[in-house]
Amino acid sequence: MRKLARTLLAGALTGTLLLGGCGIPDNTDVVTVGPGPSTGFSSNDDGAPPRYGREATLDTAKFVEYYLQAAGGDPDGAVDRVKQFLSPAAAASFKPPEGVKIVYLTEDPLVNPGSDQVELRVRTLGVLGPNGRLDPVQDTGITTYQLSVASISGKTGLFVTKAPPVLLLSDTAFTTWFVRRTIYFWNHEYTALVPDVRYLPADMPPEQEPQRIIKWLIEGPSDTIHDAVEPLPEGTALLGNVPAVSNDKLQISLSAQSVRPPDDPKALDRLRRQLMWSLRPNLSRVLELKIGNQEQTSYDGNDYLTSNPTYRLADSPERFLIYNNQIRRMSRTPGAADPLPVIKPEANRNVRAAAFARSPSDRRYAALITTEGNHQVLRVGSAGIGELSDLRRVTLRGGSTGQPVWAITSDDPQTGAVGLLTIGGKLFSFSADGSPLRAVAWPGPPGMITAVAVAPDGRRVALAVGGKLYLAALTADGDGPQLSPPRQVQLPVLREVSAVDWGTETSVIVAGTRADRDRVAVIDTAIDGTQWIESLADIGVEKVTYLATYPVSPSSGKVTPDVIEYMANGATFDVLSGPVRIGVGDLAEPVTNAPAGVVPTAPSFLR
CATH class of the missing domain: 3.10.450 (Nuclear Transport Factor 2; Chain: A,)
Incomplete structure (x- = not known):
């Protein structure tokens, strides 16, 4: 078993290098x-x-x-x-x-x-x-x-x-x-930038990097997200070379076709935000952007940062658990004393799983899996911040139900909100208006879908299917939500994957059985499988049935999430501090006369 000696962003040393390379022999050239x-x-x-x-x-x-x-x-x-x-x-x-x-x-x-x-x-x-x-x-x-x-x-x-x-x-x-770099493309609604990974040679002079990044943007998105994002307008071209940064200014000149429709200030603003995020490591202070024969425009603020949903994530999440069939807040976390989002108190019963999300304008969404007799029911709703709403009932049929997750939470009423849910190993979508579930075809190899997780951008999806890890993109149009052809992520360190969630915009946290022995591990891996570290090298033999993480912003400087929780054998654990079992004492509201054998389960966050 080997472990990377570098973090996911090639930073601090954390493990043992596989292929020697440590030390220089006497006759080294x-x-x-x-x-x-x-x-x-x-x-x-x-x-x-x-x-x-x-x-x-x-x-x-x-x-x-x-x-x-x-x-x-x-x-x-x-x-x-x-x-x-x-x-x-x-x-x-x-x-x-x-x-x-x-x-x-x-x-x-x-x-x-x-x-x-x-x-x-x-x-x-x-x-x-x-x-x-x-x-x-x-x-x-x-x-x-x-x-x-x-x-x-x-x-x-x-x-x-x-x-x-x-x-x-x-x-x-x-x-x-090679250095991992992230470039960005707008989703179809122009509500958020979606990340796309590229690799720069480590021996490339820094002054040449912006030119290469812009070339990649012009060439378009990768196949994985191609159907879910907007490429740059046809005819976009770089005019001349990008000069080295001078007087804290990065100067870029693009063809007139780069902005469509022409003279549209919103289109120009979207372009500069896309460029500023994609070139963020190369920006010193000011971006000077010239389009065609127009006068150049200077941008020196940080307002572009809000175009990336991962940036908008809170530093510390609001954390929830299910205890005794009710959603409960965790103690010592933001909002611990606040009412639950969206849900009226009388609706908080017979709950076995929940998911919360917010839109760019801070509208809140809730999805609950509840039991009615021998049946499971999905209840959904949305409300403004500080408001509560009646939940709509959606009938569930077809087998065991997984954890719901919100994907697209748009403020546009035409787009609405889209969530994903597994039932009987198949994938379905739901919306906040209570309309019936829609089957989402799995375009990959056959297998049971045991876990689904959505990146903060709302378009990229990680799935555990047949014990393998896959990435796909989610699109939502008149034909309903669909997945792009998936990409399998090779994870030599794991023989079988059982659970997954997003850790950063370019990495996921994965739980599964190790390749070298029949023990379970939790790893933090790049979304292409090229780098990983072991968050927990050995947590026993019990299968991880559910994993919940709260991603960190790319502006935080962190390469792994602060909060990782998982479930195994009916119990819930916190990864980063042990693991440590989460118990009744971690609930925000004290519990008196706790029922024997009842423990907190199904951790979730407001994302």
């Missing part, structure tokens, strides 16, 4: 290339990561490690850097397809003394293209690559004399040589 990254990389603030050449070691295992780092960095030179490790004959015939395969080594490279053969057993996490996207791959399990490592008469050092016909990059080298 180290080459440092280019200026360092401006953000997201901490191991060498004054330059790019050290690059180890072919002659850096005569140890075969270490040589293979360095070979699996060579494709990292500037994509244009990846093939040439790998060829430097190959023998002349192998280099002459090396013609890999475009893209770099990011691989997780399931075990140390198999090196046999006295033999030139080396065996690599890996799982492919994705393929990194020149556009900075990490594209998913079909889950084929473990792949074995064979290579030959030997010396050549008349030449110093080792060579790869027979290489796989692909560019391979270990996941640990990937997190060293």
Whole structure:
């Protein structure tokens, strides 16, 4: 079992590095290339990561490690850097397809003394293209690559004399040589920005980063969110190069087609907000934006931050639990003494699960799963802040019901509010007006849907299906809510996934059975599976049936949520402080004569 020695944003050290790389051998040939990254990389603030050449070691295992780092960095030179490790004959015939395969080594490279053969057993996490996207791959399990490592008469050092016909990059080298960046696209209603992940080479000069980011924005969103967001208008182009920041100003010139309709101040404002969020690590103080032949406009405030729903999340959440069939607030949390949102006191009975959400204008939404005799019923409603509302009843049929979750909570009455709920392993949507449930087709591989979680942007969805983790995008139009074709997230650390929720806008918290033994763990993983840390390495053998987290804002500087809670074997636990079991004493209102065996369950938050 290995654990990343870096946080999800390549920050503080937290674990043990898998592929050595710690310490420099006596005969090392180290080459440092280019200026360092401006953000997201901490191991060498004054330059790019050290690059180890072919002659850096005569140890075969270490040589293979360095070979699996060579494709990292500037994509244009990846093939040439790998060829430097190959023998002349192998280099002459090396013609890999475009893209770099990011691989997780399931075990140390198999090196046999006295033999030139080396065996690599890996799982492919994705393929990194020149556009900075990490594209998913079909889950084929473990792949074995064979290579030959030997010396050549008349030449110093080792060579790869027979290489796989692909560019391979270990996941640990990937997190060293690439910096995760988030670009943003507006949803169809222009109510919120939706994040999209890209990767910048760590050896790219900082002054070149804005140009690359804008190029990615013009190329459009990734396939995962393509159907849920608006691309930039057709004809958008960057006019000239983006100059280096001068006098605290970042200057960008775009074609007149970048704003549609022309001269629409709202369209221009949306564009600059999208640019400012996407270029946020590169902004010093002022963005100067020039569209076509118009006069340039300067933006120097922070008002753009509110366009990202994750930014609008509270620093500390209002926290709820179900106790004795009622929703109760938790003690020592915001609003602990306040009435429940939306719900009238007489409706707070026979509850087994609940979900609360708020719209951009702070309208509140509530969804309750309640019991009526032997049947379960969904009750939904909405109200203004400080107001209460009668809940509407929606009949549920089809099997065991999961935890409801709100997705789209728009202030636009035409869009309304959309929530998601699993019933009998299938996905359904509901709305706040009490209309009947609508089936949401699962466009991925067959399997029972055991968990669904929605990102703060309301469009990206993480699901546990058949024990695997998937990401998809949610769209809501006249045909009803639909999911985009899902992307499976490769998680070599877990054999089976049972629960999931969002931790940041680019990471999720996942619970499941470990790959190395029949024990349960909670991990914090990037949404593409390339980086993870173990929040709890071992919590026993009881399956986690439900997970609830409160995401942190990208402006907080935090890379993991402050609040993670889970349920296993009917009990509720707080992750970050132990785990510690949540009991009756954690309820805001004191409980007298507590019924034997009744414990708090189903934690939730106002999001």
